[in-house]
Amino acid sequence: MPKNILFEDTYSHIFMSVTILGIESSCDDTSAAIIRDGVILSNVISSQKVHEQYGGVVPELASRAHQQNIIPTIDAAIKNAGIGLDEISAVAFTRGPGLLGSLLVGTSFAKGFALARKLPLIEVNHLQGHVLALFVKQSPDDNNQPEFPFICLLVSGGNSQLVVVRSPLDMEVVGTTIDDAAGEAFDKCGKVMELPYPSGPIIDKLAKEGNPKAISFSKPSIEGYNYSFSGLKTSFLYHIRDEIKTNPNYVKENLPDLCASLQNTIIEILLNKLKKLVKATGIKQVGVAGGVSANSGLRQALLDYGEREGLKIFIPKISFTTDNAAMIAITGYYKYQAGLFTTQDVAPLARMDIR
Ligand code: KG4
Numbered sequence: 001m002p003k004n005i006l007f008e009d010t011y012s013h014i015f016m017s018v019t020i021l022g023i024e025s026s027c028d029d030t031s032a033a034i035i036r037d038g039v040i041l042s043n044v045i046s047s048q049k050v051h052e053q054y055g056g057v058v059p060e061l062a063s064r065a066h067q068q069n070i071i072p073t074i075d076a077a078i079k080n081a082g083i084g085l086d087e088i089s090a091v092a093f094t095r096g097p098g099l100l101g102s103l104l105v106g107t108s109f110a111k112g113f114a115l116a117r118k119l120p121l122i123e124v125n126h127l128q129g130h131v132l133a134l135f136v137k138q139s140p141d142d143n144n145q146p147e148f149p150f151i152c153l154l155v156s157g158g159n160s161q162l163v164v165v166r167s168p169l170d171m172e173v174v175g176t177t178i179d180d181a182a183g184e185a186f187d188k189c190g191k192v193m194e195l196p197y198p199s200g201p202i203i204d205k206l207a208k209e210g211n212p213k214a215i216s217f218s219k220p221s222i223e224g225y226n227y228s229f230s231g232l233k234t235s236f237l238y239h240i241r242d243e244i245k246t247n248p249n250y251v252k253e254n255l256p257d258l259c260a261s262l263q264n265t266i267i268e269i270l271l272n273k274l275k276k277l278v279k280a281t282g283i284k285q286v287g288v289a290g291g292v293s294a295n296s297g298l299r300q301a302l303l304d305y306g307e308r309e310g311l312k313i314f315i316p317k318i319s320f321t322t323d324n325a326a327m328i329a330i331t332g333y334y335k336y337q338a339g340l341f342t343t344q345d346v347a348p349l350a351r352m353d354i355r
Contacts, residue, residue, distance in 0.1 A: 016089075017037045018089045018090075019036045019037075019087050019088050019089045020036075020088070020089060020122075020330075020336060021034055021077070021088050022035065022092045022124075022325040022326065022332055023106045023109060024093075024106065024129070024323055024325040024327070025066045025070065025093075025094060025098075025102050025106030026096070026097070026098025026099065026106075026126045026323060028047070028057045028065070028102070029045050029046065029048070030046040030048075030065070030069035030105075031043070031044060031045040031046070031073065031323060031325035031326075032077035032078075033324065034078065034080075034081035034329065035326065035329035036081075038135065038137045038330065038333055039137045039138070039140055040329075042076075042077045042078075042080035042081040043077070043319065043325060044073050044077045045073075045319075045322075045323075046069040048061070048069075051197070054197075055191065056197050059099045060101065062102045063105055066105035066106065067105055070109050071109075074109070077325070085117065089119070089336065090119055090120040090121070090332060090336050090341075091110045091119050091121055091122065092122040092123075092329055092331065092332020093106050093107055093109075093110035093121075093122070093124065093328065094107075094125075095123035095125065095346065095352065096350060096352040097126055098126055098350065103350070104348055106348075111344055121346070122332040123346055124331045124335070125331075127161070127353075127354045128169075128171060129327035129328045130156065130289040131152045131171060131289050131354075132168060132327055132334065133316050133320040133324070133326065134146055134287045136320060136326050136327065144314075145314070146285045146287050148166055149165060149166045150286060150287055151165070151274065151283050152171075153274050153288045153302075155270060155290045155292035155298075156181060156182075156290030156291040156292060157181060157184060157200075157291055157292075158184075159290065160176065160177040160181045160183075160229070160292075161175060161176045161354075162174050162225050162274060162277050163354060168331075168334040169335065172354075173354050175224065175273055175277070176226060176227065178227070179228050179229060179230040180229040180233060182229060183292045184229065184233075185262075185266055186199055186200035186203055186266065187200060188233050189203070189236045192236060193240070193251050193255065193258060198291075200295065202259075203259040203262060204259075204294075204296055206256050207256065207262075207263040207264075207297060210255075210258070210259055211257050211260055212263065212264035214258075214260065214261050215239065216261070216265075217235045217236055217261065217262065217265045218231050218232060219232065219265060219269055219272075220269065225276065227269065227270070227273060229266070232266070232269070236262060263295070266298075267295075270298065274305075285312045286306065286311055288313075288315055289321070294318055
């Protein structure tokens with residue numbers, strides 16, 4: 001039977017599945033992922049250990065490590081997915097926000113790959129990606145995704161935001177931090193206790209052995225839905241400074257209580273504004289995203305709150321909390337369907353808001 005070429009060409013996008021290669025390089029993780037029709041096929045993350053000795057990410061070292069990691073990481077993602085290069089429909093990459101040198105590596109690779117393979121190129125906002133990580137399916141029949149609209153608490157090392165999500169590509173930031181982010185509060189207070197960077201996961205672990213009510217630290221009282229963590233940081237610093245005067249071993253002897261009380265205060269600050277927004281909007285679905293969403297205390301507090309108030313709570317898999325390319329690929333998937341492609345003259349941006 002002769003092929004109906006005109007019919008197949010016109011409607012091929014309906015019949016064919018969409019396979020996206022996602023690339024993430026905004027900070028100190030090089031990651032590549034393959035997503036087919038919203039279902040994850042692979043997600044490879046190459047973390048950079050080089051920064052540990054400096055107590056924070058060193059931008060120049062991060063971009064050099066990205067250059068070394070990017071080809072093996074993408075190669076592994078394609079191999080782990082068990083697909084051929086010719087099955088990729090488009091390349092999605094993080095355009096920003098992030099470290100410019102780091103972003104440049106992923107952006108340049110994505111542009112070169114798209115040009116060589118004659119593929120559409122899709123730019124992704126890293127923050128939008130964090131939110132849409134909640135939509136990555138583990139299998140074709142995984143239907144555990146939020147319905148619209150929902151509220152997303154986006155908490156990472158650089159952001160603390162309350163986002164109203166009306167559709168995959170329609171998000172409004174209604175509250176943001178006016179100074180430090182929640183992750184910074186964990187990391188900077190961890191530094192005061194001489195914990196290694198990033199301190200968030202270590203504080204989380206130590207907090208399990210401590211009393212969350214042992215010490216009270218100051219909480220901000222600002223209007224609206226914005227956050228502030230600089231006051232807490234100062235109050236934490238002053239508390240330790242004062243206690244050390246009488247007991248030089250104070251931190252060592254009280255580490256679990258310090259961690260539990262600090263974590264409890266951060267969670268209370270985050271949840272207070274979230275509760276206010278839920279009350280004002282009447283939205284019954286709440287998600288959490290970003291590196292700090294790995295925090296076990298925050299996850300439990302959200303689940304308890306959801307149960308008390310009859311809300312549906314969406315918590316990402318731990319591997320989707322920190323920077324990963326699966327979230328970039330899923331955002332690319334939605335943009336592909338909306339026909340939102342970019343051109344070869346696209347450049348990375350250090351600062352970008354969720355639009
Ligand atoms: O999203 P992310 O990987 O990087 C960006 O900021 O883009 O977030 C990193 C932040 C760090 O501040 C780290 O301390 C924090 O997430 N973090 C945690 C936990 N795991 C990571 N904070 C508290 N508890 C955790 N379990």
